[in-house]
Amino acid sequence: MTHIIDKWIQLITHYKENGVLVLIYNLLIEFLFIGYFGFLSLLTVETLLPLFITAHISLTKLFIILFLISFFALILGHILEQNFILEKNKKNPFVWIGFFLTFGILFLSIIRFPFSTIPLILLSFVAIIFLFFRIFFQKDETF
Amino acid sequence: MLQLPPIPSHLQKIYSTLRIIFYLSLCIFIYIFTVQLFFPTFSFTYNFRVSNSHNTLSSPHSDQNTPAGNGKIMQHGSLITSASLSGLFSSFAIDLALEKKSNLVETIYAEIHRTYQSFLLPLGDPIDAFPKENLYKIDDTYYVLQNETLYPFISTSAFLSRYEESFAREETNNFLSTHTLSEEFIGYRIGSLVSFADGVFIITSEHDIRPFGNAETFLALGYHFENVIPASEEEIGIYKRGRIILPGAIHPNGTLLFDKDTDIYYLIDQGFKRPVTNNDYLEFLKEKQIPIFVSSLESSKKASCTLEPGIFGRSFSCTGSINTLSAEFGNDFILSIQTNELPIELQILDVSFHTEKNKNTVLFTLSQIKQRLLSRFGIQQ
Numbered sequence: 290m291t292h293i294i295d296k297w298i299q300l301i302t303h304y305k306e307n308g309v310l311v312l313i314y315n316l317l318i319e320f321l322f323i324g325y326f327g328f329l330s331l332l333t334v335e336t337l338l339p340l341f342i343t344a345h346i347s348l349t350k351l352f353i354i355l356f357l358i359s360f361f362a363l364i365l366g367h368i369l370e371q372n373f374i375l376e377k378n379k380k381n382p383f384v385w386i387g388f389f390l391t392f393g394i395l396f397l398s399i400i401r402f403p404f405s406t407i408p409l410i411l412l413s414f415v416a417i418i419f420l421f422f423r424i425f426f427q428k429d430e431t432f
Numbered sequence: 433m434l435q436l437p438p439i440p441s442h443l444q445k446i447y448s449t450l451r452i453i454f455y456l457s458l459c460i461f462i463y464i465f466t467v468q469l470f471f472p473t474f475s476f477t478y479n480f481r482v483s484n485s486h487n488t489l490s491s492p493h494s495d496q497n498t499p500a501g502n503g504k505i506m507q508h509g510s511l512i513t514s515a516s517l518s519g520l521f522s523s524f525a526i527d528l529a530l531e532k533k534s535n536l537v538e539t540i541y542a543e544i545h546r547t548y549q550s551f552l553l554p555l556g557d558p559i560d561a562f563p564k565e566n567l568y569k570i571d572d573t574y575y576v577l578q579n580e581t582l583y584p585f586i587s588t589s590a591f592l593s594r595y596e597e598s599f600a601r602e603e604t605n606n607f608l609s610t611h612t613l614s615e616e617f618i619g620y621r622i623g624s625l626v627s628f629a630d631g632v633f634i635i636t637s638e639h640d641i642r643p644f645g646n647a648e649t650f651l652a653l654g655y656h657f658e659n660v661i662p663a664s665e666e667e668i669g670i671y672k673r674g675r676i677i678l679p680g681a682i683h684p685n686g687t688l689l690f691d692k693d694t695d696i697y698y699l700i701d702q703g704f705k706r707p708v709t710n711n712d713y714l715e716f717l718k719e720k721q722i723p724i725f726v727s728s729l730e731s732s733k734k735a736s737c738t739l740e741p742g743i744f745g746r747s748f749s750c751t752g753s754i755n756t757l758s759a760e761f762g763n764d765f766i767l768s769i770q771t772n773e774l775p776i777e778l779q780i781l782d783v784s785f786h787t788e789k790n791k792n793t794v795l796f797t798l799s800q801i802k803q804r805l806l807s808r809f810g811i812q813q
Contacts, residue, residue: 307440307443308439308440308442308443309443311437311438311439311440311443312439312443312446312447312450314436314437315436315437315439315447316447316450316451316454318436319436319451319454320454323458337805338801338804338805339646340646340648341469341801341804342469344472345465345468345469345472346465369437371437400809
């Protein structure tokens with residue numbers, strides 16, 4: 290068993306040194322970037338037109354594939370000592386795309402709800418956004 | 433945009449090649465996906481060995497209306513099944529496989545026509561009178577007297593969905609004290625469409641309602657949003673909610689059909705389509721709703737193909753054109769498989785419907801998208 294692990298470590302080190310892992314990592318990140326962007330676009334269309342997309346392609350399966358590849362890319366990034374740090378940058382167009390997409394979906398979700406429940410939905414939504422913001426952007430101050 | 437680690441110079445060429453391959457594959461995928469979105473192919477199947485939820489064709493039956501879930505077709509007999517889908521289709525393809533123990537035949541004949549399943553129901557007795565009851569109005573509540581018991585209507589709107597206002601005789605409260613008053617309420621006319629909260633329901637009996645799965649199902653069954661009556665919680669509360677109505681459902685009791693070729697109105701009732709011959713009742717029904725349009729001429733149009741055997745003689749296939757079948761008068765494709773030689777036993781039956789790649793199909797898909805978007809925002813055209 291130790292022999293197999295050593296072989297694997299040797300193999301990984303070899304590919305890390307000759308740059309093959311960097312090549313795979315870069316391709317994977319590019320694939321994931323386009324994949325998640327495509328997934329969000331399809332999800333938006335599906336929200337507007339239920340079954341229009343899912344009648345042809347399973348969004349759940351697509352997300353599982355993207356999630357597994359992300360996990361693989363994370364391991365690869367760890368081997369290559371690459372950190373994928375999210376930074377707050379108002380100039381990044383993707384921040385604004387995400388912003389409008391989020392509020393578009395929120396608008397769609399409340400459009401036909403009873404008026405009395407809308408404040409509750411908005412409150413839950415803001416709370417979830419705040420939670421995600423803390424998770425992704427808050428610096429770890431426990432150490 | 434993405435801050436990625438640098439690629440060693442000796443791998444630059446491979447990296448560029450792989451990126452080109454990746455982007456080319458992406459373009460091909462997007463192209464295929466878009467073509468599939470605008471010119472979809474819908475496939476339906478029935479496995480006669482296992483009866484399960486994967487069977488997307490409706491339960492097969494013989495031309496004598498006996499169940500044929502075992503796939504057996506008698507000599508000179510036929511097996512009938514159906515698939516429900518809305519849209520414009522140009523061609524169909526049928527593939528079937530025979531059981532090992534089945535007789536081998538040289539050809540099998542297939543026929544398809546497009547209609548609503550309810551329009552194929554047997555003809556029932558004509559409705560030649562307005563259904564009349566002993567009706568009363570006391571204060572602002574309407575009642576029907578049945579077996580010396582007064583049944584109150586849940587609302588004026590419910591009463592008016594069944595009868596003319598003039599049918600009710602005004603009475604005083606003394607009339608109430610001389611009769612037994614039922615705690616059971618009378619609701620809307622069976623077949624009425626009602627809406628509550630975000631859902632649309634159809635009244636299927638005096639005690640049951642069924643919700644529509646979605647707006648597409650509602651429209652695919654030929655119903656009109658103009659016929660939907662907004663109902664209150666109290667009005668909906670007297671009914672038990674039944675199964676969701678999905679595409680392929682047969683129109684429930686009380687549905688009004690209008691055959692534009694014969695000018696006959698039919699009311700669906702207990703497995704029959706009954707012509708409405710009473711003028712007063714017909715005028716009343718027409719005033720309350722837009723009927724579902726059917727066409728005896730279009731329904732009788734058939735597309736056919738002859739299934740030829742494959743190499744081993746057990747699998748058969750054929751394709752045919754369905755351009756001539758109108759999409760306006762029904763979304764149920766009724767498929768009939770016939771054999772004239774020997775009795776046969778089917779194992780699997782697959783049917784697929786293809787759309788033609790032309791401007792009309794694109795315009796039709798775009799109009800459907802527009803319609804769905806508008807209905808998504810509660811705007812009805």
